[in-house]
Amino acid sequence: MVGDMRLRPxxxxxxxxxxxxxPARVDRRTKALTKRLSSGDVAVIDHRDIDRVSAEALVACxxxxxxxxxxxxxxxxxxxxxxxxxxxGIPLVDHLGADVMAVKEGTTLRVDxxxxxxxxxxxxxxxxxxxxxxxAALDEAREGLSDQLEAFAANTLAYMVSERDLLLDGIGVxxxxxxxxxxxxxxxxxxxHYKEDLxxxxxxxxxxxxxxxxxxxxxxxxxxxxxxxxxxxGDMDSVSDKALTCGAEIVVHAYRDGRAPGQARVERLGxxxxxxxxxxxxxxxxxxLADDMGAEIIVAIGTHATLIEFLDKGRNGMASTFLxxxxxxxxxxxxxxxxxxxxxxxxxxxxxxxxxxxxxxxxVALAVTPAGQAAxxxxxARWDDLVSWVSRLFQGG
Numbered sequence: 244m245v246g247d248m249r250l251r252p253x254x255x256x257x258x259x260x261x262x263x264x265x266p267a268r269v270d271r272r273t274k275a276l277t278k279r280l281s282s283g284d285v286a287v288i289d290h291r292d293i294d295r296v297s298a299e300a301l302v303a304c305x306x307x308x309x310x311x312x313x314x315x316x317x318x319x320x321x322x323x324x325x326x327x328x329x330x331x332g333i334p335l336v337d338h339l340g341a342d343v344m345a346v347k348e349g350t351t352l353r354v355d356x357x358x359x360x361x362x363x364x365x366x367x368x369x370x371x372x373x374x375x376x377x378x379a380a381l382d383e384a385r386e387g388l389s390d391q392l393e394a395f396a397a398n399t400l401a402y403m404v405s406e407r408d409l410l411l412d413g414i415g416v417x418x419x420x421x422x423x424x425x426x427x428x429x430x431x432x433x434x435x436h437y438k439e440d441l442x443x444x445x446x447x448x449x450x451x452x453x454x455x456x457x458x459x460x461x462x463x464x465x466x467x468x469x470x471x472x473x474x475x476x477g478d479m480d481s482v483s484d485k486a487l488t489c490g491a492e493i494v495v496h497a498y499r500d501g502r503a504p505g506q507a508r509v510e511r512l513g514x515x516x517x518x519x520x521x522x523x524x525x526x527x528x529x530x531x532l533a534d535d536m537g538a539e540i541i542v543a544i545g546t547h548a549t550l551i552e553f554l555d556k557g558r559n560g561m562a563s564t565f566l567x568x569x570x571x572x573x574x575x576x577x578x579x580x581x582x583x584x585x586x587x588x589x590x591x592x593x594x595x596x597x598x599x600x601x602x603x604x605x606x607v608a609l610a611v612t613p614a615g616q617a618a619x620x621x622x623x624a625r626w627d628d629l630v631s632w633v634s635r636l637f638q639g640g
Contacts, residue, residue: 262355263334265307267346273297274481280304285352289313289344293324296434302331308354311337312344315372316380325377339369416535417517421473421492424537427453430529431461431472433481434545440578441468441544453542456533458525461545462486476532477525479505487514494518494532496525527567534571541571544578 265285270276273290274297280286282305289312290297301309315325315337328335336357343359343366346352353360357371370376429448431437441464448455448470457465459477463486466472472491475482479495487493487509493516497503501520509516521528526546533541568575 262353262360263308264351264353267348267350267352268306269344269346269348271344273301277301277304280306283307285310285354287312287343287346287352290315292317292319292322293328295323295327298324298327302327302333306333308334308336310339310343310352310354310359310367310369311335312339312341312367314338316377316384318380318384321381321384325372326381329372329374329377335372336369337372339367343367343369416532417494417519419474419492419494419517419532419536421454423454423533425539427451427540427542428456428533428538429453429542429544430456430458430526430533430546431464432458432526432543432545433460433464437461437464437545441465444542444544444578447542454533454538456529457482457486457491458529462489462491464545474529474532476519476529477505478503479508484512487512492516494528496521496528498522523567530567530571530575534574538574540576541574542576542578546577 265283267287268276268280268284269287271289273288273293276286276288277297277300280301284304284306286301286304286306286309288309291313293311293315309328315335316322325335334354336354336359339359346361346366350361352366358368359366429444431441445468447453454474455465455470455472456474456476457463457472459475459479460481460483462472462475462482466486466489471489472486474494475486475491476494477496479487493509493514495503495506495509495516495518497506497518497520499520499522501518503518503520506516506518519528519532521531526543530541530543
């Protein structure tokens with residue numbers, strides 16, 4: 244398995260137990276950690292209820308083991324992250340407490356079962372997760388899902404009250420120079436299966452030429468796919484400098500009181516931008532902006548679509564995502580739906596076959612006419628002359 248291949252057995256003279264060794268990479272924010280996490284590292288996080296996107300990002304980095312100071316599944320809802328890590332063969336030890344977060348970056352850690360050592364010193368002791376513990380935690384979480392539904396409904400109502408002007412009348416949406424009126428818009432979020440969905444839509448993007456909006460790291464996904472984003476929307480915490488300076492128009496998502504932590508970074512890069520103060524997530528801001536600017540259709544890649552995905556995000560603000568979809572209405576289409584409904588008018592190989600069939604039909608038509616027969620006889624005669632000349636050339640040599 245992945246984890247077994249990357250963990251090196253180690254025996255300490257002070258503590259004779261065998262363990263799995265690697266340099267520590269420590270960060271309370273999993274998204275920030277994955278930017279510097281490499282194969283064989285020990286990932287140290289403080290992530291209550293590891294969600295699917297975070298788990299997939301960790302798996303892509305191939306860490307030796309994941310150490311979680313918090314509960315990987317608290318029981319609030321059936322989150323998918325722990326199972327994804329186990330399926331990838333990456334060991335998961337959680338409930339380690341605050342002590343593990345005090346480990347300095349780069350410290351060599353040895354994980355022996357549910358214990359974490361720095362040299363011979365025991366740093367923390369937690370719970371080694373396996374199929375049995377993860378399954379039991381998920382079953383318990385499903386039983387308490389009704390409580391989360393009530394909390395989600397309450398947050399939804401609170402958001403509706405606080406953002407009614409924005410939701411109903413579009414008050415507060417900044418004006419952008421990118422022409423959107425009457426055009427299709429593709430919003431890319433680095434979320435669920437964004438790479439696969441982006442690949443499936445290549446033909447639609449090529450033929451429809453939609454406005455390309457990257458939500459934070461979604462802008463890098465657009466660039467990696469070979470295009471250039473028209474707009475970048477977000478708090479600028481997970482987008483690269485390359486994307487921010489690619490020439491796209493930038494909309495900085497700010498808190499409702501106007502604070503925009505990402506604005507300083509954009510200004511430092513000298514990139515022109517506007518600020519959009521709004522509660523909720525950056526993907527909501529992108530959808531509201533596209534809708535207010537008159538988009539004909541909004542196709543979403545990597546965004547949250549199901550109730551479990553809303554809860555999996557792990558924040559109260561996800562209630563805004565639900566209401567934003569009600570606000571945008573029939574314009575919004577999930578990328579998977581487009582890929583299933585849309586088929587290119589004609590593919591390249593179909594075009595080649597069509598040309599070959601046309602040439603074949605033309606040759607057959609010429610062959611049955613007097614002029615065609617004469618041309619065929621002349622061509623065959625010339626071919627005989629060529630064969631005879633080549634034969635004489637080799638015989639003479």
